[in-house]
Amino acid sequence: MRAFPIAIVAACYLVVPVVLGSNDYILSLVIAALTLAAIALSWALLGNLGGMVSFGHAAFFGVGAYTSALLAKDLGVPVFLAMLAGGAGAALASVVTMPALRLRGPYFALAILAYAQIFRILANQMTGVTGGAGGILSIPPLPTVFGFDFSSKLGAYLVILTLLVLGILAYKAIRDSYWGLALKAMHDSEDATRVIGVPSTRLKAAMLVVSAFMAGVAGAFNAHVIGFLEPDYAFAGTWSVIPVVAAIFGGYRTLSGPILGALVIYLLDQLLFKTLMPQGHQIMFGVLLGAMILFSPSGLLPLLTKPFARFKPAKRTPTPEKRHAAAA
Amino acid sequence: MSELVLQSLYAGLLAGGYYALIALGLTLIFGTMKVINLAHGEMVLLAAYIAYTAESVYGINPVLAIPLAVAAVVLTSVMVYGLVSRIRQDRELNSLILTFGIGIVLTNFVLMVWSADIRSTNVPWFNEPVVIGEAFYSTSAQVLFFLAGLGLTAALWWWLGRSWYGRALRAVASNRNAAMLMGVNPRTTEVISFVIAGLLAGIAGVALYTVAVIHPDLGHNLTIKAFVITVLAGLGSIPGVLVGAMLIGVAEYMTITLASSALQELTGMVMFLLVLFIRPSGLFGSRGRVG
Structure with a gap:
């Protein structure tokens, strides 16, 4: 890690609490935005490393939320442990969705959407476990550890920030590893990578599990912060839509794009769009998504850094997209 | 019990007629341009709300509002084409995300204009019972739009297979450059396919409004239903759409009768996944590759 990202993370831990620590409203907005950033990061991990676009990350978010909430409430599992189990539950749920890995791009995206709907209906129907449409009330809040109350706004902020940082480190570790290289090669030509002996389906499956785990932990965190769950909330389309918008907006091929995207999109939505148009x-999500796809499919970050790109030495090799375009 | 099963079989087949109407436009665009229009359901819903306004504000019978609804949806459809055709790279996936965004815009537009209330028609004729052979019950709206579904499926099949533009469209789909050499303007044919998809979506919307109830969140479900039917039918197979729609209709009504109405949606989703995993080319598809 270079100095600049470390400085930003340090600022998030030290400066933000001091500046915003007393403003509960802004802090709760930031917590919600960071939760969405975590889902967006998990979505981008699947999209960028795994090469798969999902329209149903609500499936993993919801399973994580329910697993953690039920474990903590009914079995008395400590909340932080339950959140970890929530991630594991979502990872397990992703195993159920694995037949979809055989499907190509758009079919995969829509198959995951179908899974999210199926999970929502099941959560509504399994009243014995989930409480059905009535939902679960009074989910245990984040605990007090060593005298520090994590259920406060500041505590929740520090928890989600830590989860996000861990997510970024995991993403970075995978991307820079041998497997990350194989995944990158797979993105250029899956058949060629198979030929040289890369188990591409297994790698994609692994990315799906990691992505689901991250989304599940985010869901679990959200459940303990909100304290209430119902199927139509836990599996709401919003949890599938906003990560797509955020990641596409920020640039899903970059590490910081989805996170910046989620922060910008959510804060714009809550502070500006919502006051202008109550219903x-x-x-605006739709407008932003469409505009990004049309004018800058690789996201906002490349768009912002493009003016500076000409000061760097030009690359010799064309990008894969350009090569494909030339071939077609 | 067997009477109930027979009745749900009948109701399912009738529902299949208007489900086919909902799916045809999506199938047409998907089969010819390989673009999955995720805003399709929202376009159907837009037509339904126009029919609602025509009825509740101006007292026009929803069926007579079809031209108005169709005009609005055709215009929307052409705008969707205008946006989709601007995509240069990775069109299959980027058009999916773009139309997803258009769908969000349309859903929220409907929400802003018509609010979140549930609407349905108040014209009594549509809900009059039609009883066949003392055993099969339905409403006149269901019968009307079942027949409309049959008729329009046949018409679209004929148009795509026999008419000059239909053949031009298939030519562009199979080889764009060769079609251009044969004097076919690919952009014109593609615009025409979006116009026809809009026309079908417009009629489907009015059908939806008279047969069922509408609310702004419905668009998404309609898109999924249309896509399920399209996959079930097999890539671009028009008669397959009718059969697939009827299968979905029967499966849904059987689920309602034998299990619970809460599971109706589940049936469609499970059938969708099963078809994708077991027979990805659909029931009537020529060998299309999805895996």
């Missing part, structure tokens, strides 16, 4: 303010 239907999510229309």
